[in-house]
Amino acid sequence: MSTLEIKDLHVAVNTDEGQKELLHGVNLTIKSDETHAIMGPNGSGKSTLSYAIAGHPKYEVTSGSVTLDGEDVLEMSVDERARAGLFLAMQYPVEVPGVSMSNFLRTAATAVRGEAPKLRHWVKEVKESMGALDIDPAFAERSVNEGFSGGEKKRHEILQLDLLNPKFAILDETDSGLDVDALRVVSEGVNRYREDGGHGIMLITHYTRILKHIKPDFVHVFAGGKVVESGGPELADKLEEEGYVAYTGNKKEAATV
């Protein structure tokens, strides 16, 4: 049983006009075998939260804490956080020209597992995982994310989730830009990870449609840089009905697609 605990987290970015605070005291605790949906309108700070947990250099934690089983995550480098068991599926996965997907996956697996996977097992493992996500084996020899469509990038994020098998997965708008088939395939991948047991999920989304595929245990509404309401799955239904208007005062912000 693992616990990811976020306490009174304040995060800022440096802009030309000086430091600007984006998160104003986020509190959230996720345990193994729990799926938390973080829902909120654009610009509410959802992605900032995910980047801050992963350690993106652009975001500065000004106060508060993030701990993983009591260990101070904020003291760790980006790669140490990943090796400690945190995984961020990115909204915009980065292209790395000249580095093949297969080389990247093996290097990452070696780093996270602490030893190079045995080649024969590894090849089989990657092949099965790619197959389950409907990824053409030819992608293994292509440069990381280079020229991939939005859907292909997201499938590869979930491929990495499967192979790296972290304690906690933060999925940052993994559903955005996916067509119906891709959404199903990606959701099935996330559900396999969830059913493996011992895994916690933070599912960040703007829309409710992915929650039809991945059922959350808890739903949190994120607005203005913090959690403004928490509840069970029924809160998502309410958002689908009413949108974010109650939290933003903006009638145009609908939670449904």
Add this chain to the structure above:
Amino acid sequence: MSTNVAEAAEAVVPEVSKGERFRSYDVDAFEVPGGREEDWRFTPMRRLRGLHDGSAEPSGSATVEVIGEASVETVDRTDSRLGEAGIPGDRIAAQAYSAFETATVVSVPAETKLEGPVTVTVTGPGTDQVAYGHIQVRAERFAEATVVLDHRGSGIYADNVEIVAGDGAKLSVVVVTDWADDAVHVSAQHTKLGRDATLRHTLVALGGDLVRVSPTVQFSQPGADAELDGLYFADAHQHFEHRLFVDHAVPNCRSNVVYKGALQGVDAHTVWIGDVLIRAAAEGTETFELNRNLVLTQGARADSVPNLEIETGEIVSAGHASATGRFDDEQLFYLQARGIPEDQARRLVVRGFFHELLMKIDVPEVRERLESAIEAELEAVGA
């Protein structure tokens, strides 16, 4: 940035076209450059050790060894083949032409395909010694070969390299400058392509204090194809300069230039000048040039100047792109977010940066040597 045909056709031809540049075998026909001239403005003249002003008297000689199936001759300057690929276009090239004692001619007979690469190893004259050289590589009509020009050792060395690809020949020339730290090397590399000839010229700059290489490509007949690739990795205080000139004077030829460099350390300096001229007669030309520089540490400087002169709009395409940047922090973050430690992530990105060029080098031994040289460079700064 790429220039499309319509825009390109409107480009203004500078008054002094690259095509009109002065050429001569006679060193005294050139003024001694002072360093402010367009041709020399990036070059640290003091570090040329007198190659440019006549003060570098020959005091030694470079040794040239050839291994491989090609025919090898050592000839004197009366050999009628010398000068076939081009005439010196600057004072140091003319100096080298005026001063060399013997030239090495490496030739591949017509309609002959060599299985393995031919390796020409040039060893410098030794520390503080000056030498001038001349090498001609010839692939006669329909010959196919790969020739490696490997430069090693110490000293001050200027030369002209002529590359002649006959009609239908397929020639790959890989130039490696893996000099010792003290070496100064200025090389004019003249290439002349016959009808439907294919040339791949790959320049790899790894070592030396100052290395300035000027490849020129001249198309003598239609249908030829020139691929010019370059990889360079400059460390602290190294000056690597590449001045390319591709002269499209006849129709339906193709040229593609890809130069990529990495720089690290204080006063590491690289220069890339890419001049392409499409003359009025060169209809159906297809050309593109690209230069990318990856600046790994503070204090290093990359200059990049692409220049396209177009005298006809009746071409397939013409364009250029140039970019110099620091390490992409987003790439590092992405790799590290997958558990890969920072030093390893940096190495992956640099290796990836050179990957497309490394894969095009068709001599496995050279490719492996470069891969380990790049690794060693990265180890050196603990990147």
